[in-house]
Amino acid sequence: MARTSIATVCLSGTLEDRLEAAAAAGFDAVEIFENDLIAASDSPEQIRRRVADLGLTIDLYQPFRDAEAAPPARFAAVQRRLMAKLDLMARLGTDTILVCSSVAPDTIDDDALAADQLRHLAVLAAERGMRIAYEALAWGRHVSTWEHSWEIVRRADHPALGLCLDSFHVLSRAERHTDAYEELASLPGDRIFFLQLADAPRLDMDVLQWSRHHRLFPLQGRLDLAGFTRAVLATGYAGPLSLEVFNDVFRQADPHRTAVDARRSLTALAGELTPAPRLNGIAFAELGVDADAGPELEAQLRTLGFAHTGQHRSKPVQLWEQSRARILLNAGAPTAIRAFALESDDPAASARRASELLARPLPRRRRDSEADLTAVAAPDGTEVFFVRGPAWLDDFLPTGELPTETRIFAIDHLSLAQPFDRYDEAALFYRSVLGMSDDEAGEFAAPFGLMRTLAIRNDDRSVRLSLSVPLLRRGDWAPAVPHPQHITLLTGDITQITGTVPVPANYVDDLAARGVQATTLYDEDAHGSYRQLFTPIVGRRVFFEVVQRVGGYRGYGFANDPVRMAAQRHERIASAAGG
Amino acid sequence: MARTSIATVCLSGTLEDRLEAAAAAGFDAVEIFENDLIAASDSPEQIRRRVADLGLTIDLYQPFRDAEAAPPARFAAVQRRLMAKLDLMARLGTDTILVCSSVAPDTIDDDALAADQLRHLAVLAAERGMRIAYEALAWGRHVSTWEHSWEIVRRADHPALGLCLDSFHVLSRAERHTDAYEELASLPGDRIFFLQLADAPRLDMDVLQWSRHHRLFPLQGRLDLAGFTRAVLATGYAGPLSLEVFNDVFRQADPHRTAVDARRSLTALAGELTPAPRLNGIAFAELGVDADAGPELEAQLRTLGFAHTGQHRSKPVQLWEQSRARILLNAGAPTAIRAFALESDDPAASARRASELLARPLPRRRRDSEADLTAVAAPDGTEVFFVRGPAWLDDFLPTGELPTETRIFAIDHLSLAQPFDRYDEAALFYRSVLGMSDDEAGEFAAPFGLMRTLAIRNDDRSVRLSLSVPLLRRGDWAPAVPHPQHITLLTGDITQITGTVPVPANYVDDLAARGVQATTLYDEDAHGSYRQLFTPIVGRRVFFEVVQRVGGYRGYGFANDPVRMAAQRHERIASAAGG
The missing domain is CATH 3.20.20.150 (Divalent-metal-dependent TIM barrel enzymes)
Known part of the structure; x- marks a missing residue:
């Protein structure tokens, strides 16, 4: 070079x-x-x-x-x-x-x-x-x-x-x-x-x-x-x-x-870079869960149909599963999306490319008997693992519990809010390290200020990440949820989903005025339509979104984010008041 | 209305x-x-x-x-x-x-x-x-x-x-x-x-x-x-x-x-407003002075030729004077420009107009024998007094000390950094409440980010305020001096001024390359030229600037602010290291 x-x-x-x-x-x-x-x-x-x-x-x-x-x-x-x-x-x-x-x-x-x-x-x-x-x-x-x-x-x-x-x-x-x-x-x-x-x-x-x-x-x-x-x-x-x-x-x-x-x-x-190996989906997302948040997150997962199927051999980490959607709960860490793992055709090459692109390598988190997970740190500190196949599941001892539901069948995408001055860095990082490209971008007026959003995806859309950032660094006035993150889960039938925050009736009425009958958040593009529901925020950052993609809709429903944020705030205030 | x-x-x-x-x-x-x-x-x-x-x-x-x-x-x-x-x-x-x-x-x-x-x-x-x-x-x-x-x-x-x-x-x-x-x-x-x-x-x-x-x-x-x-x-x-x-x-x-x-x-x-009475200069500026900053500020004033001429009858407030420049030091308050007083043809009308424009009135700070100073709070909390004539000076008992110097003859202007989201509010406040108009505006790259500056003045330039703000709300990286303020003092001969921070030799060399011989900061406009020196920052916010206006120069030398800020930072680091 x-x-x-x-x-x-x-x-x-x-x-x-x-x-x-x-x-x-x-x-x-x-x-x-x-x-x-x-x-x-x-x-x-x-x-x-x-x-x-x-x-x-x-x-x-x-x-x-x-x-x-x-x-x-x-x-x-x-x-x-x-x-x-x-x-x-x-x-x-x-x-x-x-x-x-x-x-x-x-x-x-x-x-x-x-x-x-x-x-x-x-x-x-x-x-x-x-x-x-x-x-x-x-x-x-x-x-x-x-x-x-x-x-x-x-x-x-x-x-x-x-x-x-x-x-x-x-x-x-x-x-x-x-x-x-x-x-x-x-x-x-x-x-x-x-x-x-x-x-x-x-x-x-x-x-x-x-x-x-x-x-x-x-x-x-x-x-x-x-x-x-x-x-x-x-x-x-x-x-x-x-x-x-x-x-x-x-x-x-x-x-x-x-x-x-x-x-x-x-x-x-x-630079002369190791080519980015093909990625084949999000193998798991790992949530840090502090003592306060544990019961609520577990309850949300159960209501969504997940089962606690495994317990890590050496660490306080639970495996929750439903169909291809796998979520780890790591007890004792701050409540946040702490890590995620991508299925790579060649994890070592993925990690090599990341290191060529100045990603900070992470110390291995394994014991002798455990799978060797290769990981790097993204600019916001999120750990990115590269895995191939289901070997990593061997680190978990079965609890005996098995998922009986198939309401959720995969992780659709992860949404990671970025610190104000690291947004362009984060986008370049994920794009270049993972060999992905830009997808939908949005700008919207959230209740406490303008937000920008950018989705990044791989070729076959099996890996999608959505990054968001406030347009200006927030001051004291903006409350409560400075860097929200969520795991978006894919369902085949959103009418089966319960335990989510009510979508405001005024929003539903507006949809009806436009000729759309829905009680979820709703979007459409040239390919199809999209329905979205979401859980209350746990702790100060994390929640689950459930979406249904109909007829090949390709977007992320960014335009609905302000409605979702206002509804979550209403729910927070109401539950703080009502107990 | x-x-x-x-x-x-x-x-x-x-x-x-x-x-x-x-x-x-x-x-x-x-x-x-x-x-x-x-x-x-x-x-x-x-x-x-x-x-x-x-x-x-x-x-x-x-x-x-x-x-x-x-x-x-x-x-x-x-x-x-x-x-x-x-x-x-x-x-x-x-x-x-x-x-x-x-x-x-x-x-x-x-x-x-x-x-x-x-x-x-x-x-x-x-x-x-x-x-x-x-x-x-x-x-x-x-x-x-x-x-x-x-x-x-x-x-x-x-x-x-x-x-x-x-x-x-x-x-x-x-x-x-x-x-x-x-x-x-x-x-x-x-x-x-x-x-x-x-x-x-x-x-x-x-x-x-x-x-x-x-x-x-x-x-x-x-x-x-x-x-x-x-x-x-x-x-x-x-x-x-x-x-x-x-x-x-x-x-x-x-x-x-x-x-x-x-x-x-x-x-x-x-609205139907009380007309803004004519203003005739800055009667005084009042600095809050905490215990650490007191000796240093007093030493700076003495080096600049000020004398401690008066002591307030009822409060721990010192009066320092030199010619028409008057500065109050208010012991025990945080080190900052806490207040300033404007000479008004009609203080009561000035205050009435301020109140019509939703300025927050301040409780009177007087005792029976003392002058009735009318004051309102500016958006950044600075107290603005309206006075007429020298009656307010009667609140101070003479110390016996008298100014012997006339190196400084007036306060040229006050520079007040504004909180990030209150800049436009502050400009409108001073402009409308005081009946002043916009003067020079600037944007410059300071060492730790872009800054904007706007000067506001009355018709005869006897009252000038300079407002500044970082273009973006600062994050953790920007160090030390988040909202600097200074009192700019007018001299007739800047070569007599001592005790100021050295102007970088690289700056002096650059002036020379442009054909200007000066060892101060320097600017010129269609009317004349401007020379600037400045003291080290005391506490985290306050310093004095001394300027000489030659031939009717009208500006504020904003373009030199980055050089001044870098030099002050150098001086801070050097004096922290060297003792």
Whole structure:
């Protein structure tokens, strides 16, 4: 894999915090963002030593603004400013400076002048063995496309002047990516001095605001980072893959976590990875159950038709079964979805891929006689096991109890609320580690604020995960259930399900006004319909949902989440009051 | 003042929470948003009783979507749906339903059909003594302007069909407001059935997203709510002024606080208010000083040239003076800017206006012999006093110490960081209560996340306040100084100031590269230049800034805030390590 680099501006904290985080996540290099340097109290020499001690190099100093196509009267000041920055770069020990296309109102629309001035600047850089990477900002005054910046670089024709390509600036403007790729791939690779990578969601807004607030790491957004990177690498470009991501959330999140997320995105994009083995369903979900929650969760499972069929040989873990749905209750842990296991064609390869993608491996939880379950930790701490076949069931001694019901026949999906600043990281983690792809996404107004939801699934939909997050980090007002989680169970006949929270009559009346007769939550898509019921929340986080999919409905009923949340809150308040 | 109303969608919580908050803030009425009703467990009759018990009425049920210009085959279902909603409205005890212009892909571009169908629906409503308010959504499929909606209402010509006007939908599209106002004002007022008010910042983005996430209460944004409201009231419209504000932050904030903010916005917009008396400067700023912070703050004041000139007759409050700058240290309170006093031409009128604008009055803090200081609480709890002349100084017994220095001659401004969800409320509060206007606004990348800053000032700039807020509510990672505050002191010669935190050498070098020689923070505008120094933070929040304004510079140097914050953090870490 190519060298990896990250701009200091991607991370939160002082410059020192950021450098440490980049090194700890295994980056080879950093781009030093000028504002981060200017605010730092350490001298350039101290920063240079620190970077070297951390095993990093500084591969770029950036940005240098409003350099080219300046009115001649201002150009002398530009040259003096560049000289000062080249001095600074010598002290920092870096040799490449990014010049971004001018935005100043006095910029002249004259390619010949731009080329001439950039050649002058390149001469100054070359005198010190340095070089200039020229980048077209998408909102540049006269130069706003990479083709235009290349035209000027070609015209200036100096060996110390090359291009900086930034995926955001190229892809945010490109209407037809594939055409751009052909042209990009025909560039001489040695004239590309630097490659910056950023993804982004597709937003219909001012491109400058989009760029400054909403960039994401590769594969977290909707730009075609894979195609773009392939095209640039096809030129023979041999420099680093460097991340330059301006993101409101990352700017205030723990930089060590963000740096790992960032590094994972580059590995997923360009690394040589173990292919993701085929997954064949959710083997089990494991709930932590504290002393208070145990009886209520057991009662809910029994009412849903589950039987307590097994007891773990060495741990306080119960196995509950009904048809293919298997749930473990792990006594003594906080009440939450603590773990889940996926059926993998090759558990060892699944775990190897996870480790290549910087998943934190978990210590094995086994004794000699027990099955060797391979597990990694997801960003929110959930343990993900990979198993093959039913061998893991041998760790449980039969209780003698057997399931007699078949109202529930499988786990349909798991819903995992994510901490506010780890949502994009979690989505990338599950997508890349498990080789899954995005399914339905939703945004809805919950009683205590807007929520976003994203479902991720494997090809045959045997594994589905739904991630949710509040749009804003919640304050004190939002009550009770900060990170709800649920196990969604599949039934063939939802009329057989009892023990669930009443669906509000106002909701049922609204369905009727729309011509739908149902007393459950209801949704439909082009393929079929969906009915949903749900239990009260146990403890502060966990509940069960039961769904029936009719005629190949593919969604998750996200639009009903606010109704479900309000009904659960009503039920909580009523049962707290009524006993 | 007209009746005041608020849509339940403006507030956070269950429907019950929202109704309570609206009533507590003094609204006359609510709009019931359909999704809030559907998710509620209470029956329509229970909600009706609850609303009446709270002294409210329900003035609108909304929205009814995709009604008009439907393909005839679908229109039967529209009529059935409307009948069901009219039944519901009868149970709720409300008589007006909002029909918003259709967005469905099958909507037909045919005004005659739209008018015909709306007349049919109006007949159904009229049979029950109800009526339909038709609103053009800015993103309606074929009807997206109020002029177009009026054309259709006129054509349909039924007394139970009128217009709903929404300031956002009108002003977000209007290029030339004044033209729109003339036309608006010529409408027959009795054909306007409902008036919804929402402000918004000017954002260059998809109008649907802008509307759904970024609306604000009147006078909090940049739309011309005053002109719009005047134009509509000029028609003779006699219905309520109703707020319909979709805002990500308000949706998750304490609804009682938000409802007061909302009610204040309507009063500021349309109430009959005591005119704001002229303000003539900041008489004093009062710092709470806990036991740890006392010696350090006193030492900082002494180093800056202040003298401890007075001691309060009855309280542990010190008066420190230098020229016109006066600072009180109030021992035993948490270290923070606890209060400030403004010189008012008429303190009683200032306080009356504040109370009309729902400012929380504060109990008088005086004894018989002492000055009667009139005070209200700002949204962040800061106490705002109104004084006239130097009489308040009589509460302090002279210590005998006298200021010998004149390095500082006044308080330039106060900087008050706001809690994350109270920023727009605070800006509206200071703006409306004090009769001040917006000055410079900034957004900058601080070391631990993006910050927004807004300065508010009176006409002659003798009173300036700077408000700041992190763009996102901070999580655990952001350290140490969650809500910094500072008192900015004005000097005539910044070279005389000592005891401040060193400005980073990298910053000074960058200034030099730009041709500016300075060892302070530096800014310039069209009028002049600005130099800034600052002390270390005392406790967790407070410090002093000293500035020199040269040649009429008008700004606040916001762009330097990240450098100042990084330097203060460096100083904190260094002094914690070095002792």
